[in-house]
Amino acid sequence: MKAYEIRDGFGLDKLVLGERPDPTPGPFQVRVRVTATSLNYRDLMMVEGRYNPRQKLPLIPNSDGAGVVDAVGPGVTKVKPGDRVVALFSQAWPAGEPTRAAQMNTLGGPLDGALAEFMLLHEDGVFPTPAYLSDEEAATLPCAALTAWSALVTQGGVKAGDVVLVQGTGGVSLFALQIARLLGARVILTSSRDDKLERAKALGAHERINYATTPDWDKAARALTGNAGVDHVVEVGGAGTFEKSLRAVRPGGTVSVIGVLSGGAGAVPLTSILMQNLRVQGIFVGHRQGFEAMARAFTLHAVRPVVDHVFAFSEAVRAFEHLKSGAHFGKVVIRVG
Numbered sequence: 377m378k379a380y381e382i383r384d385g386f387g388l389d390k391l392v393l394g395e396r397p398d399p400t401p402g403p404f405q406v407r408v409r410v411t412a413t414s415l416n417y418r419d420l421m422m423v424e425g426r427y428n429p430r431q432k433l434p435l436i437p438n439s440d441g442a443g444v445v446d447a448v449g450p451g452v453t454k455v456k457p458g459d460r461v462v463a464l465f466s467q468a469w470p471a472g473e474p475t476r477a478a479q480m481n482t483l484g485g486p487l488d489g490a491l492a493e494f495m496l497l498h499e500d501g502v503f504p505t506p507a508y509l510s511d512e513e514a515a516t517l518p519c520a521a522l523t524a525w526s527a528l529v530t531q532g533g534v535k536a537g538d539v540v541l542v543q544g545t546g547g548v549s550l551f552a553l554q555i556a557r558l559l560g561a562r563v564i565l566t567s568s569r570d571d572k573l574e575r576a577k578a579l580g581a582h583e584r585i586n587y588a589t590t591p592d593w594d595k596a597a598r599a600l601t602g603n604a605g606v607d608h609v610v611e612v613g614g615a616g617t618f619e620k621s622l623r624a625v626r627p628g629g630t631v632s633v634i635g636v637l638s639g640g641a642g643a644v645p646l647t648s649i650l651m652q653n654l655r656v657q658g659i660f661v662g663h664r665q666g667f668e669a670m671a672r673a674f675t676l677h678a679v680r681p682v683v684d685h686v687f688a689f690s691e692a693v694r695a696f697e698h699l700k701s702g703a704h705f706g707k708v709v710i711r712v713g
């Protein structure tokens with residue numbers, strides 16, 4: 377099979393298209409013919425060696441894949457050849473609290489990922505593709521959508537009337553916007569670009585702030601709530617935004633710590649967390665049970681993932697460069713095969 381591998385070190389220039397033997401499914405395994413894979417910021421960090429510099433190579437990158445079951449091994453009962461499926465980010469997290477096994481069995485590192493013609497997965501590591509979605513749309517769900525779902529629903533308890541602040545217009549953030557809308561929440565969304573804010577408005581963002589021209593976006597967000605503060609922040613910015621997120625949220629509110637786009641280290645203002653009685657929760661994508669609940673809700677409400685651009689398999693490096701440029705709005709997808 378054709379597969380992109382990070383070989384001989386990290387960097388986009390080390391992402392090479394090669395050949396691997398077609399995998400044969402063993403007991404309880406399924407072989408998926410990949411038709412689409414989407415890019416997460418994590419995948420870019422993985423290729424560049426910023427996610428885990430000690431990651432064993434070669435590695436097939438990409439957490440997110442959708443495709444068709446092509447062959448099954450002995451004992452498989454849950455899917456059959458011809459079924460459309462998506463691959464779950466964690467191959468070992470059915471429900472509940474994360475375990476070491478859940479953290480260590482993730483696609484696109486440490487396990488081989490979806491930027492290849494085939495994937496070999498346990499039957500519990502795939503999920504039926506919601507029928508209303510194309511494979512290109514479905515390939516956006518496993519990491520970005522489930523992360524937003526875990527933040528706002530599984531671990532978030534967001535309810536109608538709450539105010540949710542969403543940072544940026546990348547994959548996780550636009551799913552957070554769509555899920556918050558689904559829950560009946562009011563959404564304040566930030567972006568560095570006015571044209572993206574306009575597009576977010578069309579998607580239902582009630583209020584919008586340009587964080588490039590309004591560096592005090594935390595104050596602006598508070599002002600929009602009559603200075604009360606928002607109920608929940610979907611925090612993807614990391615070190616450069618965390619403190620402001622703490623200032624944007626109301627006493628007793630929640631900050632879901634998801635991303636590190638502007639860095640992963642920095643001082644933590646403990647006093648404001650305790651004085652404001654804040655809940656700061658880490659989010660690590662999510663479990664199969666969460667995915668199931670999300671798929672039901674998305675299907676019921678026909679939620680359509682926002683796909684920015686679909687690249688051809690031969691253009692994988694260009695797709696990563698596009699993600700890296702920050703020009704995208706929503707998800708960047710690569711068609712496979």
Ligand SMILES: NC(=O)c1ccc[n+]([C@@H]2O[C@H](COP(=O)([O-])OP(=O)(O)OC[C@H]3O[C@@H](n4cnc5c(N)ncnc54)[C@H](OP(=O)(O)O)[C@@H]3O)[C@@H](O)[C@H]2O)c1
Binds near residue numbers: 544612636637661704
């Ligand atoms: N914890 C988890 O389970 C989990 C899961 C998925 C992703 N993540 C992390 O979440 C982050 C986002 O991932 P993604 O895949 O959605 O990325 P993405 O699609 O590449 O989104 C990036 C977007 O974020 C916005 N952004 C960049 N820097 C920002 C800043 N300093 N403040 C506010 N917004 C900023 C920009 O939006 P504008 O262009 O509109 O300004 C940018 O286009 C990454 O750090 C990723 O590693 C974590």
